[in-house]
Amino acid sequence: MTPEPVLSIANLSVDYVAAAGTFHALIEVSLDIPPGRVVGIVGETGCGKSTLGHAIPRILPIPPARIVSGKVVFRGIDITALPAWKLPTVRGTGIGMIFQEPLNSLNPAFRIYDQVAEAIRIRRLREKGQGLRKAEGAPYDYSTTGKSIPASPLSRPFLPGGTAAERLQTRSVEDPSLRKAVLEALSLVRINDPETILRLYPHELSGGMRQRVMIAQALSERPSLLIADEPTSALDVTIQAQVLTLMKELIDEIQTSILFISHDLGVIAEIADDIGVMYAGRLVEFGPVGEVFEQPRHPYTRSLLRAAPDRSKQEGPLESIPGSVPSLAKLPSGCAFHPRCALATKECAVSPGPVLRPVTGAGGASGAHRSACWHAEEVVS
Amino acid sequence: MGRSATDLLWFIGKRLLLLIPLIIGVNALAFILIRIAYPNPSSLCIIWLGGHARGSAILACENAFGLNQPIVTQYFLYLEQFLRGDWGTSPNGIPVLTSIAQYFPATLELVIAAVVFIVVVGIPLGVIAAQSNGRWMDHLVRILYLGGWATPTYVGAIIAAFIVAPYLGLPNTGQYSHPPPFAQPTHFSVIDALLAGNLPYTADALTHLFLPAVTLGLLNLGIITRMTRASMLEVLPLDYVKSARMKGLSEFFVMYKHALRTALVTTITVLGLLIAGLLSGAVVVEYIFGWQGAGEFAYDSISTANIPGTVGCVMVFAIGAVVANLIADILYGFLDPKVEWR
Numbered sequence: 001m002t003p004e005p006v007l008s009i010a011n012l013s014v015d016y017v018a019a020a021g022t023f024h025a026l027i028e029v030s031l032d033i034p035p036g037r038v039v040g041i042v043g044e045t046g047c048g049k050s051t052l053g054h055a056i057p058r059i060l061p062i063p064p065a066r067i068v069s070g071k072v073v074f075r076g077i078d079i080t081a082l083p084a085w086k087l088p089t090v091r092g093t094g095i096g097m098i099f100q101e102p103l104n105s106l107n108p109a110f111r112i113y114d115q116v117a118e119a120i121r122i123r124r125l126r127e128k129g130q131g132l133r134k135a136e137g138a139p140y141d142y143s144t145t146g147k148s149i150p151a152s153p154l155s156r157p158f159l160p161g162g163t164a165a166e167r168l169q170t171r172s173v174e175d176p177s178l179r180k181a182v183l184e185a186l187s188l189v190r191i192n193d194p195e196t197i198l199r200l201y202p203h204e205l206s207g208g209m210r211q212r213v214m215i216a217q218a219l220s221e222r223p224s225l226l227i228a229d230e231p232t233s234a235l236d237v238t239i240q241a242q243v244l245t246l247m248k249e250l251i252d253e254i255q256t257s258i259l260f261i262s263h264d265l266g267v268i269a270e271i272a273d274d275i276g277v278m279y280a281g282r283l284v285e286f287g288p289v290g291e292v293f294e295q296p297r298h299p300y301t302r303s304l305l306r307a308a309p310d311r312s313k314q315e316g317p318l319e320s321i322p323g324s325v326p327s328l329a330k331l332p333s334g335c336a337f338h339p340r341c342a343l344a345t346k347e348c349a350v351s352p353g354p355v356l357r358p359v360t361g362a363g364g365a366s367g368a369h370r371s372a373c374w375h376a377e378e379v380v381s
Numbered sequence: 382m383g384r385s386a387t388d389l390l391w392f393i394g395k396r397l398l399l400l401i402p403l404i405i406g407v408n409a410l411a412f413i414l415i416r417i418a419y420p421n422p423s424s425l426c427i428i429w430l431g432g433h434a435r436g437s438a439i440l441a442c443e444n445a446f447g448l449n450q451p452i453v454t455q456y457f458l459y460l461e462q463f464l465r466g467d468w469g470t471s472p473n474g475i476p477v478l479t480s481i482a483q484y485f486p487a488t489l490e491l492v493i494a495a496v497v498f499i500v501v502v503g504i505p506l507g508v509i510a511a512q513s514n515g516r517w518m519d520h521l522v523r524i525l526y527l528g529g530w531a532t533p534t535y536v537g538a539i540i541a542a543f544i545v546a547p548y549l550g551l552p553n554t555g556q557y558s559h560p561p562p563f564a565q566p567t568h569f570s571v572i573d574a575l576l577a578g579n580l581p582y583t584a585d586a587l588t589h590l591f592l593p594a595v596t597l598g599l600l601n602l603g604i605i606t607r608m609t610r611a612s613m614l615e616v617l618p619l620d621y622v623k624s625a626r627m628k629g630l631s632e633f634f635v636m637y638k639h640a641l642r643t644a645l646v647t648t649i650t651v652l653g654l655l656i657a658g659l660l661s662g663a664v665v666v667e668y669i670f671g672w673q674g675a676g677e678f679a680y681d682s683i684s685t686a687n688i689p690g691t692v693g694c695v696m697v698f699a700i701g702a703v704v705a706n707l708i709a710d711i712l713y714g715f716l717d718p719k720v721e722w723r
Contacts, residue, residue, distance in 0.1 A: 059623050063515075085632070092629020104620035109642045109718060122629045201718040214624070221629065 005032040006225050006257045007056065007095075012070030012080075014048075014055050016328075017063060023328040025051040027281040028070070030356065033225065038251055038258040040272030040289065042265055042304070044325050048281040049261045050100075053229040056259070057095045058087055075224060092119065093126050096223030096256075100230040102210035106202040106217075113198040116182045116217050123221045185220035186213070188253075190246055208239035212246065219254060227259045232267060247271060265308045269293060274368070277301045280326055280336035283356060287369030297371035299341045335374070343375045384721055389711070392722035396707050403703060404696065408463060411695040412456050415688050422448035428686040429472040459689070468696075469689025471682070477693040480678055485697050486568035487556065488674035491597065491667065492659045494590050496652070498598030499605050504648065506602070507609025508636055514614060522606065530603030534662070538669040541596040551592050554671040558585050593670040597663055601655060608651045612644040646716050653709025657702030 014026040025048045033039050041049045054060045056072055058079060072079040079090060091097075099105040106115055179198075186194035189212040202210055211231060218226060231247070232240040248271055251258065262268050268275055268289070275292045277285040277300065285298040296302040303321040323340040326332055332339050338348040356372045419425045426442035427434055434442075443449055447458060462469065468477040503526070510522040529537070546553035556570035563577035571590060574582035616622060617640055625639035626632075664676030675694055682690030714720040 054623075057627060059626050061618065088626075088629050088631045090629075091627050094629075095627070097624065097627040099620045099624055101620050105624045107621040107625065107639050107643070109716065118630075119628050126629075203719055217624075217628070 007033040008073040010071045013068040015066045021329040029283045033257045038272045040268035040275045041261045043278035047278040053227045092221045095225045096218035097227045098231045119217045119220045120181045185216040189216040225257045229261045284372045291369045298373045300337045388722040407699045411692045468693045471690045477689045484678040485675045490569045494594030495597035499602040503602030503605040507606040510610040511613035526603035526606040529599045534665040537600045538666045597666045608648045612647045616640045616644045649712050653706040656705035660701040661698040
């Protein structure tokens, strides 16, 4: 028996409407994230994986983006049907997010303490509002959240922010329990001596440090689902490894489902339980990481795996996928991958996009492995 | 070089020191330009003494004020006086400094009220316009601020004073309905009434202040709204706005705490320049609303060939402009933690 998924996406389609035409960024994507599981999404640039990450908590810019159809059900409530003013109640404590650019994802005008403390204050406020539900194991019952979060207690003095206003600022560092919670959040992400960075501004920290603060901030709200949108891509390789190790350790420590978006197969392999492969706005293959890597059931996944440098082997040139990613405005007929596919038949070019279906035979033993290829059974790794 | 309180004090000190050459320069320029506008000394004396003045009186006047000496000599005589702290005397016998102390606070009061209006209304309008970028609300806001910006001050002020004021039943002349029975130590109409503990007069002063301040504000908030809109549009797509949203903050806090905080940096700079312009630009509004401020004094000084009075007004406006920009620079540093005082 499978537990109720934390997040269930059904037939989600998102378009970008621009002067140059309509871009189908997401086409009929369906995906379940069970509690406590790490789902990795992999694909090339422009395949829609970031759009997916942004569409779930509805932070896509609308317009140009437009949710055409589909449902995003998070803990029993359909986010796509929520009125905009209720959305904040789902974000933060419900769905947290880590962004790609640690340079830009922290507000440059606020101290580290203030930014993390703000997140913790939001969580505490909601815990206060619905304290009873917490004892039942579900931190927040989003299905009954009828009103927006009272925002006024979060307001802080607006102007002072410089070092010249330090006296004013120290007032805010006086709440000892909040201070303790901030320090805890920062030590959770392995920041040694968090005291020293409390009073610093984001531009005074390194990229890796900023990403740690970002992770601390997101986790301090104890979200049920964490969306990590390429959290390591913008970092140096060494820092990347550190942050990745940190995330792996954190996954064991906290009970959070994670949607981990990356273009790096190696990263996904290390961190994810399940993997979804996206191509041209569609989820083309989905399954447990081991199975997908051992027995890819979509020609695109196979090509992607072959194109990834294998650290253990050092033989021969890397393979590349012939052709290039199609424009989302002018998708090929039938299966979007067929012009680049070795297995493509006439059927692939003509018939409408196949639906993600469970694969049979070897590699499909668990039933969780699904592919959107007419020839899934013919794909050999 | 840094961001400590001492750095800030040094920064302010340095900027205030720069005021000294500026004052001397503006002083020289203003005096000489106004003085050469009346090339004939006797014509000046006729203006001062009145049309019926006789030849001997005019001659005595020319000698008394040294009007027949070279202009440069006249300037240095004036400068010597000026540096001793005596800004000269108007033809009506009132020292210029006394007039300025009386009239300038009224202008400052009007400008401060207008700036409060601009900040409270203009900046949120810019945020709203950015939020609804390209939709009807954006266009509505644009019509409003472009309309205000494009309206000549005298047209806008006349409409406000003679059409809007009677319609709303608001006063349109002066600072009080009746001459106040209390002393006016600060010459800020609202503050004086408050100091005297006279609440009816305070309310009266506020209703008198309301319309000219709103008029001045509406006519000038365009640039602030536009700057706010433009810098908000730059900030809104950034990741930290998304991450503020993903914290679970309401849209109000995302906009006004997180996005506006950084977007304000450019707005503040423009606001400093705008205040400098408003100080002298309030003249027309003051004149139409019978607001007894520096604008009225400046207008009277110019039209009565009151040279020390005119120079005094120019000085005050120049100093006001520098101080407004200094304040804007200080606020800028508070808003942007990357700025170092230097």
